[in-house]
Structure formats: C-alpha cells, structure tokens
Amino acid sequence: MPIIKVENLKRNFQVGSETVRALRGISFEINEGEFVSIMGTSGSGKSTLLNILGCLDSPSDGEYYIDDIPVSHRTKDELSHIRNRKIGFVFQSYNLLARTSAIENVELPLLYNNDISRKERRERAIEALRMVGLEDRMEHVPNQLSGGQQQRVAIARAIVSDPVIILADEATGNLDTRTSYEIMTLFQELNAKGKTIGFVTHEPDIARFTGRTIMLRDGQIIKDDKVATISAKEMLEALPKAQDYQL
C-alpha cells in the first residue's frame, strides 16, 4: 500500500524575471515499510522535493497524496495539521530547543496535538526515548549530549507522534563515520519495526544502508532502483575500534 504517491510533480521558482524549474515532473510511490534514500547533487531538486514531501511547500503542478490524502492544494493551517499527524522530521543540525531537556524536546510535537493528554504525552515521549536508547538521558539538556545523542533525541521527536513517514534531511551530515553508522543502525532498526523512512543524502556511502535509491538530477528522476541493503550494524562492528578516539 503506497504511503506516498507523487504524480507529475512540478515546482517552479520565480527569481527576478527568470523562472527556475526546480522539479520538472516527478512521479513515484513509496510503500509502507520502505526505507528510501533520495540522492542528488546540490541543485538537483532534492531539497525542493523534500520540502514538498514534508508538506512545508506546495507543488506548482502535479498531485501528491500522503496516506491517501491529497495535499497539493491545502491552506497553511491544513498543511501544519498534516505535518503534525503524518510526518516526522529529522534535520542535519538536530534543531533541538536549547536549555530544554531531552524529554521536553521529544514531547514538543504532542503539545500541538489536543487529542493527547499530559499523561499520554509523557508516556509516549519516554517510549520514544527508549526506542532510540536514551532512556537514561531524559533530563539532559542538548549541550550535555554528544552529537550522536542529540540526533537520537531528534529521531525520538520524529517518531513520538507515530507518523506515517519519517523524513530525514542529511541526518548524518554533521556526524563522524562511526556515529553516522550508529545513527544508520538506528534507522535500520526502526525500519525493521515497520517505520517508513525517506532519507535525503548526497553521500552514496550512506545511501547503501537503504533499500531503494531515488536519484535526482536537474529536477528529474534519473534512477530509481531497489538495492541490496547493507547492514549498518555490521559495518559499525567492522570499523577499527580506536579509530576515532586515538589515545
């Protein structure tokens, strides 16, 4: 069953008198439980595509369905509602609220959902932190956490509202190799538990950990392959132990 269905998606930007065609008619589907990487060089349109998939932006033309809901022509408030219920974001720079504990950061999306009581909010945040392995760091504020741990908090925040898809934007871009592999291991674990993940990256090395790669160039899909998934956990174990922390 497709969670995401995109039909002939186009997005134009007006820069002065010139029209920049960032997306030139893209169509694909993402099914439930897939782990898809979206690749491309800068200027390929992958950020524009991510913004539209994340309901932060609307296409100039074409149709987009998320969880069978058409979202191409929605008001800003409706898009906010869809983002809150259907999408979990993970950013390159984590975007955690400073001086705010991990658990409060994770609870944040649920504060914008009136259907969830205070008690349920706390329980779900604890559960999400447990899933990313940070149940013993709940009261830590971001600057007491390492980069990898901060990204784990961000992932917990993305899964806490049980979205239909997690969209990650260069989620390993600020991390060293070992930590990147740790984060990818976590993503693979979440995927194994049935989470659908869209992962934007320009690193082929990272894209290898996903099950399917959509390659963009100049606003068009040039390749959409199912690839053999490499286990991030095995890669992590294969890394020389003291590589990062030379004594």
Next chain:
Amino acid sequence: MSIFNLLNIAIIALLRNKTRALLTMLGVIIGIASVISMLSLGQSSTNNISNEISGMGTNLIMIMPEFNRRGVNTGNSNVESLKFSDCEAIRKQAKYVKDVSPMAQSAGQFVRGSNNWPSQIYGVDPSYLDIRKYKVVSGTSFTEDQVESYAKVCIIGQTLVENLFPDGTNPIGEEIRFNKIPLKVIGVLEEKGDNMGQDQDDLVIAPFTTVQKRILAIDYIQMIVASAKSGEVADQATEEIENILRARHHIEEGKDNDFEVRSQQEMLTMMSSVTGFVTALLAAIASISLIVGGIGIMNIMYVTVTERTKEIGLRMSIGARGKDIMMQFLAESTILSLIGGIIGVIFGIFVSYVVTTILKWPFVVSGTSVMLSFLVCTATGIFFGWYPAKKAANLDPINALRYE
C-alpha cells in the same frame, strides 16, 4: 492548541532565559509601580485634606464681605457691608442654619509678665465654639451676658498656654494683655493639632463686643460664621443665607453680591478637584514610564523573534500553525507584563505605604487602580507583543529552518 499547552509552551520558553525575562519585566515593574504609588499617594493626600477640612466641620459656612468686585473700585467701603443686624437676621430667618456668630478679629502680641507671644484674637458669640467644634477643657466659656457687657475675658489655645505660662502656672484666672487691654483667662481650649500646616491651638477667643468695640473700635463686622443643621443641607443653608443678605442689602436681580458665602462643603469640593487634578497629572506622567516599559517588551520580543527564527521554523515543521506561534509569543509577552505588573503593584503599594507612613497621611490603595493596572498590563502585553508575534507567525517554515 489548548490553553494549557499554550501556557506550558510559553512558560517553558520564558524559563529558558530567566535573566532576559526579568530584565524585560523591569520596565513594566517600574511603570506599574510608579502609576500605583502615584495614584495611591494622590488618593492619600486627597483623603488627608478632606479629613482636615471635615475636622473643621463639614457644615461650617463663612460669610465675608466681597473684596474683589469688578467695575468701579469703591475702596474700603465694601469691607463694611456686613452689619451685626445681618447676623441677627440670619439667626432669626434661616431654617437650615443651626448656629450663627459674628466675628471680629485682630492680631498682635499677647503679653503676660515677661512672656509674650504673637497670636490672633477672635471676637465671637459663645455659639462659635460649637460651630468650630472647639471644646473648653478647663475653666468655662463666656456667657451671653459677658458679650452684652463687653467683658474683658478670654479663652486661650494650648499654644498660648505653653508660651505665656511656661512655668506651668494654671492660666485660669490669670490676666494677659493685648494692646494694653487686660483680659482675664477664663478657659483653656482642648488641643486640636495642626491642620494643613496651621497651628489650630494658636488663638484667643473673646466675646464679640470686646474685640469689636474695645480693641478694633468699629461698628461693622468682618465675618459671620454659621453652621448648617447638617452637612447634607449645607447647600440649602448657603442659598438661604445668600437670599436673606441680598434682600437686606437691596441687591437687584442680576447684580453681584457685596458679600461672599462659602461653605466647607464647597472648599472640600474645590480642594478635591485640585488634588484630583494633581493626581491625574502625576499618574499621566507615571503612565509614560509604563508605555516605555511596554516598548521595552516589544523591543525584546522583536529581537527574540529574530534570535529564535530557527526554533519557530522547527515548531512549524512539527505542526505548529501560524496562529499557534502567534499565540505563543503573545502569551509570552502577556505573561511577562502580567508578572511584571504583579511585582509592580506590590512594589508600588510598598512605596506608597512608606511615604504615607513618613508623612503621617492615611494609607489608601484603591482596588480600582490595582484592577486597572492588571488590565493595562494585559493590554500592554498584547498590544506590544502583537507586532513581534505577527512577524513570527508569518515566517516561512523553510526559510526559518534554514536561518543561521
């Protein structure tokens, strides 16, 4: 978004930067504190003055010859427009008047042996003591007979007792001299204290005729003092006296009086309007500081929106609508100004308490001014938070997320 979630979000956001929150509040604290203390002090001084005026008796009515007339200046003749017969007419005809007394006054040095003291002597009827609420604490008052016979007796205030009898001699039966006229002290007045900076115990009361004939040697009277039956009928009594005197002085319809009738009630109203104006003026000046405080909030909130652009972008990406962001910023500025207001009210009350205690004024805090301050605080928060909040709400989530 529910109100609890909203407050939760706003409070967490404020607590993240306590120092800044406190500094932002400072302007409102000072503004509200000055408004509250000014209003309270103004009210205290008004109450203080009206207490003092009422202390003289709210039903007191004074009738004086009119000095300042327009048109031809007829010199001193106006001063003689009140006669003893006017006083008698008021006594007989006015229904709303309880007591009436003529008054002749003079000032000069009072001498007793080697001690002397400058003071005022009032020549009045015995009823004057009732009208002005004076009490004789030792000795007696003079009688109607003594007025008839120009008796050389007097009643003295505490200040004269202290200055003419410093050795502690009982003044009753002693003799003091005024303008070489010996007066026998037959009574001492109860101490009244100061009233609007005037020593109310610095006076000598003598029979009207004694002062008019023996001391001043005149046949007109300088003033008539009367009391209305009660404070409520003071206005009617004033009108009645005016009508009697106009008839007696043959003043035609439409012409100005050659006398002036002034009631204490009128003075009270006049003084209240003066202090009311001063209070309003002070409060207006103080409210300028409140506006400055409000602008301080706007300033900080505005900077905050820029500084927290990325946070706003994140909140939007996880599902906050524009109006949720707007409500958050409005709630933050309102909470800041409300807490600032509460601290300001406490501080303002404290200041006015200290000042009124030092000045020995009655301490008053009107509930209205406190309520008003809270209203103003909320309004300040919303008004000055509006623009920054609107700016935050209109941010584009994509640009906000990318903002460095």
